[in-house]
Amino acid sequence: MDIGPPECLKTALSVTPKLLMGPGPSTSSPRILQAVRQSVLEHTDPDLFKIMDDIKEGLRYAFQTKNVLTLAISGTGHSGMEAVLSNLLEPGENVLIAITGTWGDRAADMARRYGAIVNTVSSKFGTTLKLSEIEDAVARVRPKLFFIVQGDSSTGVLQPVDNLSAICRRYNCLLAVDVVASLGAVPFYMDRWGIDAAYAGSQKVLGAPPGLAPISFSPRARDVIFSRKTPAPVYYWDMKLVGRQWKCFDEDRIYHHTISSTLLYGLREGLSILADEGLEHAIQRHRTCAKRLYNELEKIGFELFVENEDDRLCTVTTVYIPDWVTWDDVALYMRRYKSKNASKLKKKGFRSH
Amino acid sequence: MDIGPPECLKTALSVTPKLLMGPGPSTSSPRILQAVRQSVLEHTDPDLFKIMDDIKEGLRYAFQTKNVLTLAISGTGHSGMEAVLSNLLEPGENVLIAITGTWGDRAADMARRYGAIVNTVSSKFGTTLKLSEIEDAVARVRPKLFFIVQGDSSTGVLQPVDNLSAICRRYNCLLAVDVVASLGAVPFYMDRWGIDAAYAGSQKVLGAPPGLAPISFSPRARDVIFSRKTPAPVYYWDMKLVGRQWKCFDEDRIYHHTISSTLLYGLREGLSILADEGLEHAIQRHRTCAKRLYNELEKIGFELFVENEDDRLCTVTTVYIPDWVTWDDVALYMRRYKSKNASKLKKKGFRSH
Incomplete structure (x- = not known):
């Protein structure tokens, strides 16, 4: 063989489960x-x-x-x-x-x-x-x-x-x-x-x-x-x-x-x-969860990006990121990776998961 | 809703495992x-x-x-x-x-x-x-x-x-x-x-x-x-x-x-x-298995499609199907589905799996 078997494949796959809260993929049940x-x-x-x-x-x-x-x-x-x-x-x-x-x-x-x-x-x-x-x-x-x-x-x-x-x-x-x-x-x-x-x-x-x-x-x-x-x-x-x-x-x-x-x-x-849940119920559930998220985000000082509530997509909530962090910082922190402003984020009410 | 939830989705998925012997997909370990x-x-x-x-x-x-x-x-x-x-x-x-x-x-x-x-x-x-x-x-x-x-x-x-x-x-x-x-x-x-x-x-x-x-x-x-x-x-x-x-x-x-x-x-x-097995070994294993398959197929009376053994692809063995069955019959039988000539196939040495 001209190329040998790679070292990195000598161990078996190990995946740390994460709760996915981004716009997708979602966590599979x-x-x-x-x-x-x-x-x-x-x-x-x-x-x-x-x-x-x-x-x-x-x-x-x-x-x-x-x-x-x-x-x-x-x-x-x-x-x-x-x-x-x-x-x-x-x-x-x-x-x-x-x-x-x-x-x-x-x-x-x-x-x-x-x-x-x-x-x-x-x-x-x-x-x-x-x-x-x-x-x-x-x-x-x-x-x-x-x-x-x-x-x-x-x-x-x-x-x-x-x-x-x-x-x-x-x-x-x-x-x-x-x-x-x-x-x-x-x-x-x-x-x-x-x-x-x-x-x-x-x-x-x-x-x-x-x-x-x-x-x-x-x-x-x-x-x-x-x-x-x-x-x-x-x-x-x-x-x-x-x-x-x-x-x-x-x-x-x-x-x-x-x-x-x-x-x-x-x-x-x-x-x-x-089909088990029913579309009507699924739609209502997403709406309810989104409203709760809007309220909690506003409580900890966030401004929602879409002003008019009727125009908001209930599956993806967008907020203005405060100017003392970058969105990359926030995303890394929420995924439990090291981020520069972790302590500030924690203090302000962000929770990593 | 204009369309109701379908009946067929009221049961959970059930998959009968099959040993896959076709040209692919292969059975996953x-x-x-x-x-x-x-x-x-x-x-x-x-x-x-x-x-x-x-x-x-x-x-x-x-x-x-x-x-x-x-x-x-x-x-x-x-x-x-x-x-x-x-x-x-x-x-x-x-x-x-x-x-x-x-x-x-x-x-x-x-x-x-x-x-x-x-x-x-x-x-x-x-x-x-x-x-x-x-x-x-x-x-x-x-x-x-x-x-x-x-x-x-x-x-x-x-x-x-x-x-x-x-x-x-x-x-x-x-x-x-x-x-x-x-x-x-x-x-x-x-x-x-x-x-x-x-x-x-x-x-x-x-x-x-x-x-x-x-x-x-x-x-x-x-x-x-x-x-x-x-x-x-x-x-x-x-x-x-x-x-x-x-x-x-x-x-x-x-x-x-x-x-x-x-x-x-x-x-x-x-x-x-x-990588664990090594490419050389994997190649040798496929060659050995293919040769055994050629021998057994010829023993029960099959003619291999590719005449010259050096020209045969060891992953996919092709044979002439006898004129008293169709390839569809053989494929269905090997997958344990009902086929018209099941008893004949069994007698001739075909095994469903």
Whole structure:
């Protein structure tokens, strides 16, 4: 051998459990962790097909949709974003992207790579986009697709998306919504609200490990995918093929890629836990917890970043960091790593966990 | 709610363990399954960075390389294939793809989607490509990239790749090798053999769950990536960004996507097991087991598909299926599902497991 076995791999893995309080991944429950350690199944095993079918049902409940093209992409939330953009856009087509935080910029970057003509409409940082601003932009740009984030984890803003489909229909435009940081914690009615494409991540409210991106396309979006003039640019998330692997169409199942059974186990259990609790209860619970957090943060002197309480995303609470610390300091301290201002932070009421 | 919680999710997950004898995924060992059930860590946690560093070391050992751009893509083997093609090719560029089974066709499909001009050189089904055939094709096509599969799981053929770099250098062409079904089980010396890009899957010889694609790029390939005229078409596997997340360059780590800690735990342990055993021993063990399998299969009357024993891939043994059964029948029977010809199969010496 030219390269010897590395020293660092001579010891077995040891992971110190941490309570995850960031915008995601969330801490997985013991039931989910127990599930992901079950034996690996082949991607062509009928037992795994049953689990995939369960997941499709659970996702239709979470998205509140009857869309047949509903499944989990084998990648993280970003791959859901990229799957939506790459399947619905072709080179030279107009897309309108709402910039309400980091994720709009990310979507714009991706859409440009696929050769789309990117137009944007931006909110004031930390506030929502108003309906009239969106309507004006759609009327001006006449995009094929309008993309917006429901819960932006980079700002903690909750963007209303219940009232956008009328505008999009009027200008014959598809409506795609990122619900990565919000699905399961705030109301989302994909069918009732006329949303054409939506995607999430397994590791946020659903509490499963990262690695899967739940996704759903309306019949209208599916028709657009099936009538593309050019092939979907990325094989890995070509929905015509992935949809067949998930048996979303009336065609035989095909092999597309080696789906990760262990990740599916985790997502299946996350969805089962959500179904047990009920969406209404999960939404209420997130709201209640967030309100308690706002109160406690304000008690110890923090100012919340999103002024208007109705505009706050209950899953991600953003605060101004006092000028005598850096956010890196706070994050390290809360994760029990050494940080420069640990004693000051402790005195002010921060608790590491 | 418009859609109620689905009945099928009212029961908890139950997985019947199966001994996996297909071309992959392989059965994960208890040590690996125990690892993947450890608590989820955030993608920005220094503890996870340490695990990523361990994995980079382990992969350099497995690939036998000193390449700094060595990491695991957050997707299955297919995403490794697509990452190689999308990073190394630009629209309008010539690629030469060796068709020695299904995976060459798959690579050709992907490369076409990225706008490359696809040229192919095909072997007779079930045999290797000869050096002269490859040299003739490279000289004729003058591709930017030559792509070939070392171990084709669709045919069970082992393609020699130790002697290709001289040809590729002569015609100033990059050499990419798919080692999904072979890495860790047959000799592979990335640096010694002058290979510019290689990728594998976590779920084959390494025995971890599917969901990660180990990948490595030579300094020459890295220079090509960094001097692209167009941006990498896919954000999710833009190696300039993924490489920074994995701290492969002398730059600060960035957030690119929410990497799956549980999948990393599994891969880290798979690599640790390989380092413990040693590559030489693992290779010898696969060879010995394969020979025993060949003998037993021939004893019960099977004809092996790859005639020449030196051309056989020791991880995937292919046989002619007798004309009185279908391969589907055999696969179902071996997985203990009902199959039409179960009694005949049993009589002939097949054992379900």
